[in-house]
Amino acid sequence: MAKITFITSDDETITLEGTSGSVMALAVDNGIKGIDGDCGGVCSCATCHVHVLPEHVSKTGTASEIETDMLELDDDADEFSRLCCQLEITEALDGVVLRVAK
Amino acid sequence: MSETKKPICVIIGASHGGVNCATALRKEGWEGDILLFDADPVLPYHRPPLSKAYLTSNDGIDKNVLKSAESYQKEDITLNLGVKVVAIHAKEQTITLEDGTQQNYDQLVLATGARPVIPPIEGLATAQNAFPLRTAAHVASIKKGINASATKRVVVIGGGYIGLETAASLKRLGAEVVVLERESRILARVTAPEMSSFFHELHHQNGVEVLTGKNVSAIENNDASNVVVCTDGSRYPADMIIVGVGILVNKELAEQAGIKIENGIVVNEKAQTSEANIYAIGDCTYHFNPHYNRFIRLESVQNAVDQSKIAAAAICGGASVYDTIPWFWSDQYDVKLQMVGLSQGYTEVVVRKEDKPNSFSVWYFNEDTLLSVDAVNNAKAYVLGTKAIKQKIKIDKWKLFDSTSILKLDTIVAD
Numbered sequence: 077m078a079k080i081t082f083i084t085s086d087d088e089t090i091t092l093e094g095t096s097g098s099v100m101a102l103a104v105d106n107g108i109k110g111i112d113g114d115c116g117g118v119c120s121c122a123t124c125h126v127h128v129l130p131e132h133v134s135k136t137g138t139a140s141e142i143e144t145d146m147l148e149l150d151d152d153a154d155e156f157s158r159l160c161c162q163l164e165i166t167e168a169l170d171g172v173v174l175r176v177a178k
Numbered sequence: 179m180s181e182t183k184k185p186i187c188v189i190i191g192a193s194h195g196g197v198n199c200a201t202a203l204r205k206e207g208w209e210g211d212i213l214l215f216d217a218d219p220v221l222p223y224h225r226p227p228l229s230k231a232y233l234t235s236n237d238g239i240d241k242n243v244l245k246s247a248e249s250y251q252k253e254d255i256t257l258n259l260g261v262k263v264v265a266i267h268a269k270e271q272t273i274t275l276e277d278g279t280q281q282n283y284d285q286l287v288l289a290t291g292a293r294p295v296i297p298p299i300e301g302l303a304t305a306q307n308a309f310p311l312r313t314a315a316h317v318a319s320i321k322k323g324i325n326a327s328a329t330k331r332v333v334v335i336g337g338g339y340i341g342l343e344t345a346a347s348l349k350r351l352g353a354e355v356v357v358l359e360r361e362s363r364i365l366a367r368v369t370a371p372e373m374s375s376f377f378h379e380l381h382h383q384n385g386v387e388v389l390t391g392k393n394v395s396a397i398e399n400n401d402a403s404n405v406v407v408c409t410d411g412s413r414y415p416a417d418m419i420i421v422g423v424g425i426l427v428n429k430e431l432a433e434q435a436g437i438k439i440e441n442g443i444v445v446n447e448k449a450q451t452s453e454a455n456i457y458a459i460g461d462c463t464y465h466f467n468p469h470y471n472r473f474i475r476l477e478s479v480q481n482a483v484d485q486s487k488i489a490a491a492a493i494c495g496g497a498s499v500y501d502t503i504p505w506f507w508s509d510q511y512d513v514k515l516q517m518v519g520l521s522q523g524y525t526e527v528v529v530r531k532e533d534k535p536n537s538f539s540v541w542y543f544n545e546d547t548l549l550s551v552d553a554v555n556n557a558k559a560y561v562l563g564t565k566a567i568k569q570k571i572k573i574d575k576w577k578l579f580d581s582t583s584i585l586k587l588d589t590i591v592a593d
Contacts, residue, residue, distance in 0.1 A: 081291065105245055105248075105249045107253060112483070114479055114480065115479065116226060118231075118507070125202075142514075142557045145557035176196060
């Protein structure tokens with residue numbers, strides 16, 4: 077079980093609990109604004125962009141090559157950006173804070 | 179005390195378009211009822227993986243749903259699954275269900291999608307284990323059939339994306355697969371010859387036999403298997419037949435209701451049909467694309483999702499209009515193909531190769547205008563192509579072709 081906190085572009089803070097699956101699926105299931113996951117989680121659409129709180133990057137790790145390339149679709153991407161379909165929910169993610177990209 | 183009656187939005191079709199429209203309506207602030215209808219009894223699921231990862235995995239369809247059952251409850255979206263809508267009465271603002279029940283609506287969204295074409299080939303209707311691939315039920319039948327077959331000989335009719343993805347997946351499941359394509363090359367309708375050659379070779383390397391110029395004339399039915407017969411006299415034994423020769427738009431409900439139809443249900447830039455309070459979204463629509471300046475019909479998740487948001491906004495009084503660049507993807511074996519834009523009308527292609535094996539991109543131009551990009555194992559080319567098409571950036575074709583330079587927007591832009 078991991079507690080995952082989303083901060084939306086409206087500055088709404090929502091904490092969810094997940095046990096398995098991707099962070100994107102958890103967000104979509106709970107209607108987190110700004111996370112669409114249109115491609116179903118195969119790193120093809122870049123509609124699940126989040127910024128990891130810098131001090132929490134150790135929990136998530138950094139983006140893979142294809143993920144980094146896809147993130148370039150968004151001018152707002154930075155070194156803390158991830159596509160959250162690529163974040164698998166495990167204990168390691170517990171307490172992570174993710175700011176949903178605009 | 180008087181009670182104000184809540185407005186009702188009925189959505190026919192609960193796949194990518196319908197489900198996203200329902201959730202978009204809530205995000206737009208729709209306070210009325212939302213009733214989703216679909217003849218498919220299964221909780222709405224992601225369709226693209228059906229021919230790809232889902233076909234080869236042991237996961238149940240519950241691992242592949244668009245949203246969990248609870249999330250519909252949470253958003254107060256009523257799912258009516260396994261329920262077929264048989265008529266729309268636009269004047270009365272009602273629909274009729276299969277059992278004769280009438281349901282009234284204030285706003286109606288048609289997300290009726292499309293169904294596979296079953297060509298009139300002699301013996302196909304009575305063939306053993308012959309399936310199209312569009313629904314979870316089709317996949318369940320295909321998996322069951324493959325597991326039950328000792329020889330696992332599969333003939334795929336049609337070398338389009340569905341046929342090729344299914345061929346790759348079934349090969350992974352241990353099948354012996356032959357793909358029969360009528361045209362002189364696979365993917366002829368959608369890609370340049372360079373792409374067709376690449377995928378032809380890819381399938382060959384993976385042990386799938388792809389045969390072009392093959393017109394299937396009949397299926398001979400035996401006890402447990404079939405023989406697929408072509409007009410040139412060639413014969414292919416098949417324990418299973420996969421039919422992937424295209425789709426037909428589910429336009430009949432709209433047509434009978436007097437809604438304007440051309441190559442699909444005609445909608446304006448707000449996804450509105452010729453009836454003011456009836457919208458249509460996704461594969462079933464014939465819509466105008468401002469970037470390409472023409473009416474098109476698209477079979478894609480992107481179009482379904484984007485139109486669903488436009489329709490939801492319009493229903494809630496918003497002013498959003500449809501203006502997007504289409505994108506698609508396909509996974510075959512370990513190859514990831516990403517496509518952006520529409521190549522139709524191209525006069526020239528530039529093939530850009532990268533240093534890595536099996537990584538390249540095909541850029542389609544009409545004179546100097548970039549129309550579309552097909553990127554193979556190359557998300558960077560896909561992203562750059564998307565930006566260049568959207569922003570109408572002029573590309574220097576020689577710089578693009580020169581694979582000694584790093585692929586970046588700065589290095590390929592025309593001076």
